Amino acid sequence: MENNQDIDKRFNDASKLSEEPAVFPGFDNVWAKVEEQLDKKEEKKRILPVWFPYGIAASLMIGLGAFYFITKDKTHESSEPLIVKNRTETHSEKNSVRATDSIVRSKIEKEIEASELSQKLPDLAYEDAKVPKDRGRVAAAQKNDEIFALKRSDYSTDEYYIKKKDQTVISAPQIKRKQWDDTTTTKSIEEVVVTSLMATKKNAAQSSASSTIQPNYIASNSNVSQALAGRVAGIQIQAYGSQRRNRNAMANKPGTPNIGYLNNNNPIVIRGMKSLDSTNEPLIVVNGKVEGRNYFSTLNPEKIESMEVVKGAGASALYGSRGVNGVIVVKTKRLSRKEKRRMEKMEQTINQYKPNPVSDNEGYDEFVENPFELTKNQPLSTFSIDVDNAAYSNIRRMINNGQAVDKNAVRIEEMINYFKYTYPQPKNNDPFSVNTEYSDAPWNPDHKLLKIGLQGKNIAMDKLPASNFVFLIDVSGSMDSPNKLPLLKSSFKVLLDQLRPQDKVGIVVYAGSAGMVLTPTSAQEKEKIMLALDNLQAGGSTAGGAGIELAYKLAQENFIKGGNNRVVIATDGDFNVGASSTSNVQALIEEKRKSGVFLTCLGFGMGNYKDNMLETLADKGNGNYAYIDNLQEANKFLGKEFAGSMYAIAKDVKIQVEFNPKYVSSYRLIGYENRKLKNEDFTNDKIDAGELGSGHTVTALYEIIPAGTKSEFLPNDSSLKYTRTESSGDFGSELATVKFRYKKPDGDASKEISQVVGNASGKLSSASSDFKFASSVAWFGLVLRKSDLIRKKDFSEIENLARQGKANDTEGYRSEFVRLIESYKAISK
Known part of the structure; x- marks a missing residue:
């Protein structure tokens, strides 16, 4: 027990002595193995706290040092007290212990100092007593590229870690101090660092698939404008003349990579958009928040998860007149809870106005243009x-x-x-x-x-006859889309604003079958009519024929002699129950027009839109036909042009x-x-x-x-034998x-x-x-x-x-x- 206490005392005393050169045999080999294991972990992109690998190294060195001290002389007899043996030894063992502990302490202190300095100066390229002349240029280039370097030194090597701001660590090969001193006299710092980076497989994968990276264009390689150009549908990056000249000048240089020369000032334009003001710059939104162009240009492309171009009605719904030139919606890989909520809300709005391609499921009748x-x-x-x-x-x-x-x-x-x-x-x-x-x-x-x-x-409106309107509304499952039933309800409310107390409105709906929602009601009871509209929900199949039968029946039962009797049908035209073919519906509507009831067809939606069905209804049913793609069109046809649309x-x-x-x-x-x-x-x-x-x-x-x-x-000209074709006078x-x-x-x-x-x-x-x-x-x-x-x-x-x-x-x-x-x-x- 006393021996053990004496050993501890000796160990502590030794650690307080002044530092002496390291004489620990094999220490360099042990440290190299530790470094090799750390490099393997970093190549797997595992992000660890700064102190963690060094803590492990320090623990290993302390343990190995203690083990070496205890087991140094394996030839002594186990019965002989170790404390006696140590008293007869020279100071070489003491020196070994001192060196081991000194190295451990030195490394920990240096790492703490380097960590504190890197937090204060995140854009500092190198931390060294010898600062080469071109250090400022490297720092600026690395700042633009959103890369900064951290240097860790021991007694024999300078090792550099290039660290992206997204915490991905790329380990560069070790550069011997002598090699550094030699190369910095003839090469720039960038070339040394890039040369060492290119030696690793890890960095090759990070270099945008370029076989060579020119140091002068490191910053351009990770510019968000370059990431956008040619990669995001609907976006055009406009290059300045000087940049085009530079690009042409570099084109003939062998080994020059195609990494782009777009800088932060290149205008970004959404194709298909015409500016209504003095600029045509789109609105840029990152994680649901409107950001300036400078913020967007410095954004690390590797952090971007998705990017979407929104224009037209979708852009207006999001930001009104601010979105007149379109909106670029950027979503990064890591979002806070607040950002997630903002993006979910934005995506819901975007999806409402997201265009669907004109598909084979839309119906249009083929026809040949009139000949001469x-x-x-x-x-x-x-x-x-x-x-x-x-x-x-x-x-x-x-x-x-x-x-x-x-x-x-x-x-x-x-x-x-x-x-x-x-x-x-x-x-x-x-x-x-x-x-x-x-x-x-x-x-x-x-x-x-x-x-x-x-x-x-x-x-004049006060001279128009009283109206008997029957709204025939498609509430089938195909109408369950923001640009269908919701837009339809808003459109009918525009129509209601034009009606007078003597005008009546009834509502018939159809899905799997037809039914009456509202008996003919005076337009004076507008709230009652609007409530009936608001309660409509989409679901089921489409029995359009049954709906037409019921709507005309209701219109005839409430027919106003000398008045304006009209069925207003609102649908996407997709009939699939009962009379569903164009020819069957044509026969049905030709029969109904004999009742003296006129017809107005309002088309809504896209994707499964049946234009041919609605055109047939309007042509054969004493009617007219309009397609409502937005509320402005509803206001034009049912509001401003109400009399022309609804009164023949x-x-x-x-x-x-x-x-x-x-x-x-x-x-x-x-x-x-x-x-x-x-x-x-x-x-x-x-x-x-x-x-x-x-x-x-x-x-x-x-x-x-x-x-x-x-x-x-x-x-x-075909010559006719029996028919005269000359002018008769x-x-x-x-x-x-x-x-x-x-x-x-x-x-x-x-x-x-x-x-x-x-x-x-x-x-x-x-x-x-x-x-x-x-x-x-x-x-x-x-x-x-x-x-x-x-x-x-x-x-x-x-x-x-x-x-x-x-x-x-x-x-x-x-x-x-x-x-x-x-x-x-x-x-x-």
Whole structure:
């Protein structure tokens, strides 16, 4: 017991003596093994506290030192007291103990000192008494690269650990002090460090797959702008001219890696977005918080888990006008609880407005564009008017979502008639005025364009008859989407704001079956109607046919004689129970229109949207058709244009144009492919046609090949043996005669009016703004349909013509069309 106490006392006394050179045999080998084990742990990316490996090393050295002291002389006899043996020894053992403990203490003190210094100066490149001249440049480069170096020294080596800010540790090979002193005289510090880093397999994996890293571009290699360029869909990094010159200069240097030369000042632009203010920089959001460009540029790309581009309605829903140039949403790998909550809330909003690609599950009827007709063989052209505008808003949805436009979704007449034109009001008792204009065709310069426009009579709201509305609402499972049933409810509330106390509203819904939710109720009880709407929920299959039957039954039971009786159906058009095919629904709606009840179709949603079903319903059911892609469109169709959309002033309106072969060699009707009628149907009052609403405008365009004009699109002339095709007389300068037939909303007999068009053509530059704008819309539609009957297809020319026709754009719809051309031009490249 006494011997043991004496040993402890001797050990403590020895540790208090002054440090002497280490004489512990094999100590270097032991330390090397410790270092080897630590390096293996670091290569596995295991993050340990700074003091942990050194604590282990210190413990091992203390234990080995004590063990060595006790067992140094293995030849002594076990019965001989160790304390006696030690008293007769020289001071060599004491020196060994002192050296061992001195080394342990020295290393621990140095590590504590280095740790404290690294916390105070996180961007310090090296901690050494000998600071090379280029230390400042290294520190700056490493700061930009978000890398800093920590140096740990013992008696024989300088070892460097390169540590990313995400705590990933990369161990560099050891650099002998002599090697360091030699190399720093001819090489920069960066080259020494990078050379040592490149020697390890670990760092090779961290070097962005580059075979060589040039020291001068270390900072650029981890710049977030480089990480974005070409890797995130929808983002464009604009490089400055000087950077492009540098890039070209370096391109011819052998071994130069393709690591990018983008700096923190490169503008980031979201493709397909047109700036509405002086800048086009997007809003940058990191972990649910709006951050500045400087913060974003210094963000370590390795910390980024995901990045998403949000624009259009999604960006507006998140940040309103601040998101006008789009939003870049960045999510890092490690989030706090607060950041997680913010990101979950953001992701919910983004998912509501996330675009779905136009899929094969959307339904569009194929059709062939109208061909050119030889006037001498077919001088008559007959068609039904069309006041639908669903095609335009549907195409707008596709373009704004960056989707390919289905050519069969492009109905040019609906695109043209989406916009209002400044035609004069009718002067007589006729329900509409007739207006024509004749000028050059912009897409085929040798051709002409005839514009025919109708202007419906404006009737004041207090003069409109009482209304009997039945809302037929699809609440099937397919409507369970933010841009369907929720948007539908908001849209109907816009409609309710236009109604008067004498107007009535009933609500019928359908899913697996049909049912009545609200009996016809005065619009004065708005809260009751809105409550019925708010309680609707989506689920089940889609029995559209049963819903139509019940809605018309309710409308007929509450029919107002001389009033406005109308079913308003809101759906994505996906009927799958009962009468579900287009032909079956067509037969059903043709039967129901005999009741005198009109029909308005409102389309919602995407992905499974059935445009062909809703177009059939509107065309065959004395109705009109609009596609609601956002609340602004609902406000336009159901709010601002409420009277024209919901109150018909004429029905079964037909147009027949007879061309004079003296001036017209050939012609074709632009659009209206689904509205063409047989020539004999013009005077047949049993044939259904389109309806014209209060204040509504209808526009049609004919492309004409003038007589004597050589055109590649002129049809081949077939000589007839028995039929005379010459002009039957001299009609002066008459180009054509336009005839119209219509019925009153509650009438069965049609009335005809006519108007002569003169052969007086002006240049396109002197045409009216309405002519220029309507022709630009038609031109855009022809390009979207990939028409084979036009020569010029340049979007810039279309945009320029549309800008010339922007006059009287009080609501901004024409300006929106110009931006739509710009967006499509950007995404179609």
